[in-house]
Structures are given as structure tokens and as C-alpha cells.
Amino acid sequence: MYRPLADEIRPVSLDEVVGQRHLLGEDGVLRRIIDSGRIPNMVFFGPSGTGKTTVAGIIAGRTRRALHRLNATTASIADIRNIIGDVDTLLAPEGVLLYLDEIQYFNKKQQQSLLEFIENGKITLIASTTENPYFYVYGALLSRSTVFEFKPVPPEEISRAVRRAFTVISGKEELPLVWDEGIVDAVARSCGGDVRKAVNAAELLAASAAMKDGKRHVRPEDVSAVSQRSSMRYDRDGDSHYDVISAFQKSIRGSDPDAAVHYLARLLEAGDLPSVCRRLLVVASEDIGLAHPQAISVVKACVDSALQLGLPEARIPLSEAVLLLATAPKSNxxxxxxxxxxxxxxxxxxxxxxxxxxxxxxxxxxxxxxxxxxxxxxxxxxxxxxxxxxxxxxxxxxxxxxxxxxxxxxxxxxxxxxxxxx
Missing domain, CATH: 1.10.3710.10 (DNA polymerase III clamp loader subunits, C-terminal domain)
Structure with missing residues (x-):
């Protein structure tokens, strides 16, 4: 049975985890909590592929509590009741450690069903979410938990995981796998801080390696094809949408044309033309205003042109509007x-x-x-x-x-x- 490489080489100790040095470094607060053995209820918040599930598994390995895993996209109150039924039985004499993935998909009633057992300590909850928990997790549940933010993993850390993936693959095959260090760095840079994406890309590159001189060579030209568009994190309905839009407006307000065009490019690459057009019309009045009263007219013309043209040509008038606003005098x-x-x-x-x-x-x-x-x-x-x-x-x-x-x-x-x- 096929087992994804990302799962096969999943770290089993904190020292093997890549990234999250602010939490898991030698003096990281989460590492000290785990080492103490006194595990509180926790919410892990951060993008996919940053180690939330991995760290929860390591914590489970360090406790004598029975581990139960649920994914809120498919779980129900009945699943929670079944887990609660194990409490104080021979199946869970020391209590239950519940890892609840994607908790944002649990409604208020489902989240409330956990409160009583979290309160008396019979269930220790480790919940994970890719969305801001202060928006999506029920307040009473959040007040009984400690939130830890997992951040996108930097390329230099991801390189360790990619190198390990190639090494493991090479060791399992009859013919050795050969790769350049530049390929490792390219994969690490292209995955947008997502370790799982990087390992999956490494697995695909190894599978498509070209035969030469009795060895399998990973080709540099295949990296872009395997990693296409994966470096960008964006979800029109998620936190990343609001973060990028916020950075977009603040860069224009701060008169930084380079940063403003950068965030414009991220929004356009995601195909989010409506958000760009709306935000530019807001910025023209909110941040430039009476310092350049004609700016709103120019921006409106650029927005109308962009909507009529559609992408990819829309990028041209929108870039004009962004640069005009970023370099214009400001007034609020x-x-x-x-x-x-x-x-x-x-x-x-x-x-x-x-x-x-x-x-x-x-x-x-x-x-x-x-x-x-x-x-x-x-x-x-x-x-x-x-x-x-x-x-x-x-x-x-x-x-x-x-x-x-x-x-x-x-x-x-x-x-x-x-x-x-x-």
C-alpha cells in the first residue's frame, strides 16, 4: 500500500521538526511546556504544512493518555461522545488526548460539547486550524486554551526536509538518486513555507528522475513544473486574503511603490481582480484624498479599463493606478x-x-x-x-x-x- 513520503518521514522528536524555532527552539515556550510533561489545552494556528499535526503527534508520544484524532470536516457530536465514553475506562485510564484538526469547521454546539470534559481535565484538547482562532473558535473554549502560532517555514529550514526526502528515496531504490544542491534550495524556495508541499515535490522529482550512467538524475528544469504556483499562499475567504489586502493598502499609504506592486501581483496571480479594484477606489479617497483630488478619477478610469479588459491585460491599468497612488502626496x-x-x-x-x-x-x-x-x-x-x-x-x-x-x-x-x- 502506498504511503506518502511526507507521512513516512514525519519527525518523531522535536529536534527533527523543521521551522518553528520561536516555539520549539532550545528556549522556546512550547518546547519547555512539552518537556515539563504538563500539557495544557492548546490551539495550534498556522498555514498548512508547518508542523501542527507533527508536533501534536510528538506530544501524544510523550504522554500516557489515549490519543484520539478527529478532523472537524467529517467528525460529528457522536464521534465526540464515543471518545468521551472512553474516559475513566480501561481504554483511557489516564484520560484522553484529543487532536482535533481544522476545528474551525466545528459549529458552536459541537465545540461546546467539549467544554465539560476539558474543564475537569479528563480530556486534553490539542486543536489545529489554518484560520485565525480568535474569529473561528468559540470564546469559552478559547479561554480554556493556549494559542500557539505556527509560521511559514523559512527556505533554509525546509532545505533540511527536502535533503532528507531525497536521501530516504535514494536509500530505498536499487539505483542511486543524484541531485544538485541548487535543486534542494529551489524546491525549498518554491513551496511557500509548506514543508509537506516541499517533500511531495521532492517525491515527484525523484519519480520523474532521468536515467543517465546507471543513476537517476533529478533535473533542474523539472522543479518549476512540479512546484508551479505553490509558493503563493492565498485564499479569498481566509486570513491570507485580509493580510495581503491589508499589506497592499498600507504599502500604498506608506508611499512604497515597490511593495505596493508586489502585493498587487500576489492578488492578481490569485485572480482576485474584484478585491484589487475595490481597494484601489477606497485608497484613492481614504489615503490620497484632497492632496491629489484628481487621483480618484484616474483610478476609476483604470479600474473600469481593467474590468473591461480582464486578466491578464488588466494588470497594466491596475499597475498604473497603484503606482500613481503610491507616489502621490497623501491626505486622510x-x-x-x-x-x-x-x-x-x-x-x-x-x-x-x-x-x-x-x-x-x-x-x-x-x-x-x-x-x-x-x-x-x-x-x-x-x-x-x-x-x-x-x-x-x-x-x-x-x-x-x-x-x-x-x-x-x-x-x-x-x-x-x-x-x-x-
Whole structure:
């Protein structure tokens, strides 16, 4: 029966685990907890292929508790009840260690069913998830667990796993396997921090090795074919989507055109055209705003062009829009002004519209005092005259602060001079 190489060479000790030095290094907090033998309820959070299941298995090997594995994509409450039935029996005299993979797929009721037994210590839960547990794990369950974040494994660490995979494969075959060190590094770089992907790629490369001089040679040109697109982590509905979108906007806001184009490329490579277009329209007003008021018009034209063109040509106008925004002067005066006004409205500080601003285009409006004292600004020099526009309760409120960019500074000087002549 075929057994995947990634499972066959899975580490059995913490020293064999690649990556996660922040947790499993000599002074890593998770390593010290495991070494103590006092295993708490834990949630392992991180991308696929970063060692969550492996570490849980190592922990199980160090405890005398009966190990049960469930995957939340297929498990049910009945499965949990069956496991709970083993507690305090000869099958689990020391209690149960439950490894629950993809816990985000358990609903609230399923997660709640674990609480009683976690609370009394009869079940030790190690749950894993590729999604942010603070969004997907029930609060009461999360409060009884310690969250450990597993990070994508750096290429230099993954190289160890790839090299070991080639060595194991070579040792099992009659003909030796030959590979260049550059191939190991290329595979390690191409898998996006996912050790499982890297080992699977190594297995495929070995299977497709070319015969030469009585040896099987792993060919460099096969690396890109085997590892195609695997270096990119992106899920339109997952954390990576929000992380990349966040980095995209923050790079534009921070005026770094190179980083902005990098994140644009990641979004486009994932085919996420709608998110790019929406975010660019937001950025044009939120982060550039009145410092370059024409930017929104240019971005709208680029977005319309991109949507009409579709990918791959859409990348061209979108790159233009990104670079325009990243290199434009910045102002957030528009969003801060409207948010300050919204804060007053939501706090109940609205007040009545001043009578002279009320609609007066109907019979009887004058009798009600509507619009009587309104002064028409265009009848005055500079098309301006001073009068109260805000409700009485807010007449001294100030929401808009001019930005220090060239456009808003010029507007400020214009109005200061005009209003100063009154």
C-alpha cells in the first residue's frame, strides 16, 4: 500500500521538526511546556504544512493518555461522545488526548460539547486550524486554551526536509538518486513555507528522475513544473486574503511603490481582480484624498479599463493606478472629517437644522420661518458670506482639518485670506 513520503518521514522528536524555532527552539515556550510533561489545552494556528499535526503527534508520544484524532470536516457530536465514553475506562485510564484538526469547521454546539470534559481535565484538547482562532473558535473554549502560532517555514529550514526526502528515496531504490544542491534550495524556495508541499515535490522529482550512467538524475528544469504556483499562499475567504489586502493598502499609504506592486501581483496571480479594484477606489479617497483630488478619477478610469479588459491585460491599468497612488502626496483629511461627524451623529449630537437653511420652496414656509434670513453666498464678494450652517448644539464643532500638502495648504490660504476680509 502506498504511503506518502511526507507521512513516512514525519519527525518523531522535536529536534527533527523543521521551522518553528520561536516555539520549539532550545528556549522556546512550547518546547519547555512539552518537556515539563504538563500539557495544557492548546490551539495550534498556522498555514498548512508547518508542523501542527507533527508536533501534536510528538506530544501524544510523550504522554500516557489515549490519543484520539478527529478532523472537524467529517467528525460529528457522536464521534465526540464515543471518545468521551472512553474516559475513566480501561481504554483511557489516564484520560484522553484529543487532536482535533481544522476545528474551525466545528459549529458552536459541537465545540461546546467539549467544554465539560476539558474543564475537569479528563480530556486534553490539542486543536489545529489554518484560520485565525480568535474569529473561528468559540470564546469559552478559547479561554480554556493556549494559542500557539505556527509560521511559514523559512527556505533554509525546509532545505533540511527536502535533503532528507531525497536521501530516504535514494536509500530505498536499487539505483542511486543524484541531485544538485541548487535543486534542494529551489524546491525549498518554491513551496511557500509548506514543508509537506516541499517533500511531495521532492517525491515527484525523484519519480520523474532521468536515467543517465546507471543513476537517476533529478533535473533542474523539472522543479518549476512540479512546484508551479505553490509558493503563493492565498485564499479569498481566509486570513491570507485580509493580510495581503491589508499589506497592499498600507504599502500604498506608506508611499512604497515597490511593495505596493508586489502585493498587487500576489492578488492578481490569485485572480482576485474584484478585491484589487475595490481597494484601489477606497485608497484613492481614504489615503490620497484632497492632496491629489484628481487621483480618484484616474483610478476609476483604470479600474473600469481593467474590468473591461480582464486578466491578464488588466494588470497594466491596475499597475498604473497603484503606482500613481503610491507616489502621490497623501491626505486622510476626508475620512477623518466624516468619521468625526459620524461620531457626533451616533452620539445623538445632531440637533435641528437652522431655520434659515430649511427648505422654503412650498406655500407656508415663510410663515413657519423657513429660509427667511438665508444669505445667498453668490451675492457677496468672493461668493462667500459668514452665516451659521451647523445646528445650534454643534455650531462651534470643527471636523475638517486642512492637510499639510500643497493642494490643501493652498485652499487654506485662500479661505483664510477671504474670511479675514470680513
Amino acid at each position: 483629511s476626508a475620512i477623518t472629517a466624516v468619521d468625526a461627524a459620524l461620531a457626533d451623529i451616533r452620539a445623538g449630537r445632531g440637533g435641528e437644522v437652522p431655520p434659515h437653511l430649511m427648505d422654503s420652496h412650498y406655500p407656508g414656509a415663510e410663515k413657519l420661518g423657513r429660509g427667511r434670513t438665508y444669505q445667498y453666498p453668490h451675492s457677496y464678494p468672493g461668493h462667500y458670506t459668514s452665516q451659521q450652517y451647523l445646528p445650534d448644539s454643534l455650531k462651534n464643532a470643527r471636523y475638517y482639518e486642512y492637510g499639510d500638502n500643497k493642494a490643501e495648504s493652498a485652499a487654506r490660504r485662500y479661505w483664510e485670506e477671504l474670511k479675514g476680509k470680513e
